[in-house]
Amino acid sequence: DTAVSQTPKYLVTQMGNDKSIKCEQNLGHDTMYWYKQDSKKFLKIMFSYNNKELIINETVPNRFSPKSPDKAHLNLHINSLELGDSAVYFCASSQLAGEQFFGPGTRLTVL
């Protein structure tokens, strides 16, 4: 029944490792997003895909690479993890530019 789901919920890893976070939505939406929430709770958009096409690509390190195999899935791969990547990453989806619905978040801790 979950509308927007993410895995894993928690991710603890060492600096320099590569990791992926997966997101799936069953709302039939055509647009999906990745947001980063830092330790001060500030939320900032990173990427957005519409029907598998990248439409928003904020200034983030190119160690971050999103991939959308289909419009119901959006994954985030992070290479060479750094301490500063520690944050909560939220996936969201919407129909076109409509209301965005958020997933439960993935708390990434880089040691």
Next chain:
Amino acid sequence: ELKVEQNPLFLSMQEGKNYTIYCNYSTTSDRLYWYRQDPGKSLESLFVLLSNGAVKQEGRLMASLDTKARLSTLHITAAVHDLSATYFCAVQETSGSRLTFGEGTQLTVNP
């Protein structure tokens, strides 16, 4: 670049009191959202405001939008402890789906 400012950032209030959270934004938009976030949880949509003069109410919360003043308010009536959370406003660009979030208002309602 769209900027969104909320105030106050921290709000401690007594049960039964009223208060207003303000959300100012820097460029033209007529789509604004309010979200609630409990500690360690995702963002829950509270209100979607899509036109100048829009007013929506749910329980003890009422949100309004003045697009000419570039201002939205979230009014809390007779606060109860269950309203303790962080509240975010988010403004959507006139063209496109990008959401820009305010810094969040951390609300604590004390008995």
